[in-house]
Amino acid sequence: MEIHEIRYFLAVCRTLNFTKAAEQCNVTQPALTRAVQKLENELGGLLFSRERGNTHLTELGRLMQPHLEEVLARTVAAKEQAGRFLRLESAHLRLGVMCTIGPLRFVGFLNHFRTDHPGIELTLTENVLVRLSEALLGGELDVAVMAKADGFDERLRAEPLYSERFVVACSVGHPFARRNAIAMREMDGQIYLQRINCEFRDVLREQCEACGAQIVRSYRSEREDWIQTMVAAGMGVCFLPEFSATHPGVVVRPVQDPEVQREVCLVTVAGRRWSPALSSFVQAIRRYRWPKAVETLPALTPVEA
Numbered sequence: 001m002e003i004h005e006i007r008y009f010l011a012v013c014r015t016l017n018f019t020k021a022a023e024q025c026n027v028t029q030p031a032l033t034r035a036v037q038k039l040e041n042e043l044g045g046l047l048f049s050r051e052r053g054n055t056h057l058t059e060l061g062r063l064m065q066p067h068l069e070e071v072l073a074r075t076v077a078a079k080e081q082a083g084r085f086l087r088l089e090s091a092h093l094r095l096g097v098m099c100t101i102g103p104l105r106f107v108g109f110l111n112h113f114r115t116d117h118p119g120i121e122l123t124l125t126e127n128v129l130v131r132l133s134e135a136l137l138g139g140e141l142d143v144a145v146m147a148k149a150d151g152f153d154e155r156l157r158a159e160p161l162y163s164e165r166f167v168v169a170c171s172v173g174h175p176f177a178r179r180n181a182i183a184m185r186e187m188d189g190q191i192y193l194q195r196i197n198c199e200f201r202d203v204l205r206e207q208c209e210a211c212g213a214q215i216v217r218s219y220r221s222e223r224e225d226w227i228q229t230m231v232a233a234g235m236g237v238c239f240l241p242e243f244s245a246t247h248p249g250v251v252v253r254p255v256q257d258p259e260v261q262r263e264v265c266l267v268t269v270a271g272r273r274w275s276p277a278l279s280s281f282v283q284a285i286r287r288y289r290w291p292k293a294v295e296t297l298p299a300l301t302p303v304e305a
Helices: 001-016 018-025 031-044 059-084 104-118 128-137 201-209 222-234 274-285
Strands: 048-051 052-055 091-098 120-127 143-146 156-171 191-195 215-222 238-241 252-258 261-269
Touching: 001 018, 001 031, 001 059, 018 031, 031 120, 048 261, 052 059, 059 091, 091 128, 091 215, 091 274, 104 120, 104 215, 104 274, 120 128, 128 143, 128 215, 143 274, 156 222, 191 222, 222 238, 222 252, 261 274
Parallel strands: 091 120, 091 143, 191 215
Antiparallel strands: 048 052, 143 261, 156 238, 156 252, 156 261
């Protein structure tokens, strides 16, 4: 059963005249007649009773008409929906964002993207690195923004977006707050509040140890807001990515000697074809000019407290 056969059948239903139906469908009458006969053969019975000057639906024809009208309507609707999707008038994009990546840098880009592509509905999903990678490979996400210290799975394609330093977060009353920058060795003896979901936690720990700094682990949590609230309360310090959104009462200072950075990447599945919506998103994020480092961060020259 082909769509043009259904269309021809419904044209005859409307006109009850094979000649007029053929004209409406822009085909010859023999071609339309053959298509209707083929449909009748497939369904196993006559759809029309053709008498001189009196063409009318058979009982089978009356039974099939509403079903075939629905088939044609669904087909037309599907084509229209596909057209809107391809024209980016009604498209959906699923974006995963690693939970340690702050929103501050992305607000400007998302605003530009929405303005330029109002027909694309964007759903943001926040999760840890492993879950986002699994969701990408499983087809639950179209694209993700992530960072990884030791490189991504070979099945994923990572494209660098920007780099950001790690900073030390402390309370307003902490001695670090009176410094312009903190050397890694100065973390020695500090009470440390561990962010469980930090993908660079092992790298930061190794850097501390390499500089002879032994931190004192106190609390650990997967909740960034809990850690920052405890930092603001003076319960300890923690490392944060430079562009994280910070709570009131939290002061951040750059880390140096050594400086630790991470590369934030746009990640897709290698070899998987992109939808028009994803192609537009990738092109837009490639063109976007990311703001420079947060202006409120102090210079990297340390001063005496």
